[in-house]
Amino acid sequence: MGALLKCENVSLGYEGDVVTKNINFTVSSGDYLCIVGENGSGKSTLIKALLGLKPQLSGNIEFCGGMAKNEIGYLPQQTLVQRDFPASVREIVLSGCMNRCGLRPFYNKDEKKLAHDMMRRLDIEPLTKRCYRELSGGQQQRVLLARALCAARKMILLDEPVTGLDPKAANEMYELIDSLNKKDGITVIMVSHDMNAAVRYASHILHVGRKQLFFGTKDDYLTSKTGQAFLTVMGGDENE
Numbered sequence: 001m002g003a004l005l006k007c008e009n010v011s012l013g014y015e016g017d018v019v020t021k022n023i024n025f026t027v028s029s030g031d032y033l034c035i036v037g038e039n040g041s042g043k044s045t046l047i048k049a050l051l052g053l054k055p056q057l058s059g060n061i062e063f064c065g066g067m068a069k070n071e072i073g074y075l076p077q078q079t080l081v082q083r084d085f086p087a088s089v090r091e092i093v094l095s096g097c098m099n100r101c102g103l104r105p106f107y108n109k110d111e112k113k114l115a116h117d118m119m120r121r122l123d124i125e126p127l128t129k130r131c132y133r134e135l136s137g138g139q140q141q142r143v144l145l146a147r148a149l150c151a152a153r154k155m156i157l158l159d160e161p162v163t164g165l166d167p168k169a170a171n172e173m174y175e176l177i178d179s180l181n182k183k184d185g186i187t188v189i190m191v192s193h194d195m196n197a198a199v200r201y202a203s204h205i206l207h208v209g210r211k212q213l214f215f216g217t218k219d220d221y222l223t224s225k226t227g228q229a230f231l232t233v234m235g236g237d238e239n240e
């Protein structure tokens with residue numbers, strides 16, 4: 001499969017303070033990459049760099065294979081304020097089409113159809129008219145995922161998508177993301193602290209940290225020193 005995104009010798013940091021350096025990885029079409037690492041290791045900073053929100057200190061981030069920087073659908077970590085957002089499900093999903101509108105101050109037929117198709121794909125069609133803030137955490141995440149998919153359908157970037165969900169809702173979310181990857185061919189990049197899920201679903205792992213770095217297939221990660229040490233600390237079970 002062709003490469004969509006390449007990071008070469010990327011260093012990240014704030015005001016001269018290097019958080020992590022020499023990050024090298026490639027994401028190819030159809031991959032499911034989990035980004036893991038200790039608290040404060042630079043995962044969110046890397047996401048900001050991939051989205052073009054924060055420049056890297058050095059190195060290259062290159063989009064290729066017909067992929068443009070604005071073609072990443074982003075599911076951010078939700079804050080408590082966002083959970084209370086007073087808009088309908090339909091409005092929120094449609095807002096994912098905003099970039100397609102340009103200067104046009106309304107959504108056209110194709111954009112409305114796209115939003116509807118995404119809501120159906122994610123099983124939230126019956127919630128269309130409901131107010132977002134009245135939904136469960138799991139339903140809210142599906143709404144935000146539908147919104148991200150309206151923005152871009154080649155690649156989605158998810159920042160800890162199951163935070164705050166109960167185990168059943170978390171499992172459903174993981175299964176949904178897996179099905180988008182396997183059935184719809186959507187390339188997935190996910191930041192996660194959930195090592196069991198990372199090891200279960202990912203095709204590739206990127207481990208970021210000040211001292212330890214790893215990029216490779218999941219199987220190689222499981223047998224690497226970095227992977228074995230981190231799985232022991234985080235309680236991930238490689239036999240799951």
Ligand SMILES: Nc1ncnc2c1ncn2[C@@H]1O[C@H](COP(=O)(O)OP(=O)(O)OP(=O)(O)O)[C@@H](O)[C@H]1O
Nearest residue numbers: 013014015019037038039040041042043044045046
């Ligand atoms: N806006 C900022 N200004 C200065 N330093 C920052 C800023 N944001 C993050 N940092 C620092 O950069 C380092 C990496 O933070 P980052 O949020 O990227 O880590 P993370 O791996 O996503 O952490 P976590 O797992 O806790 O979410 C930390 O030391 C953090 O304090």
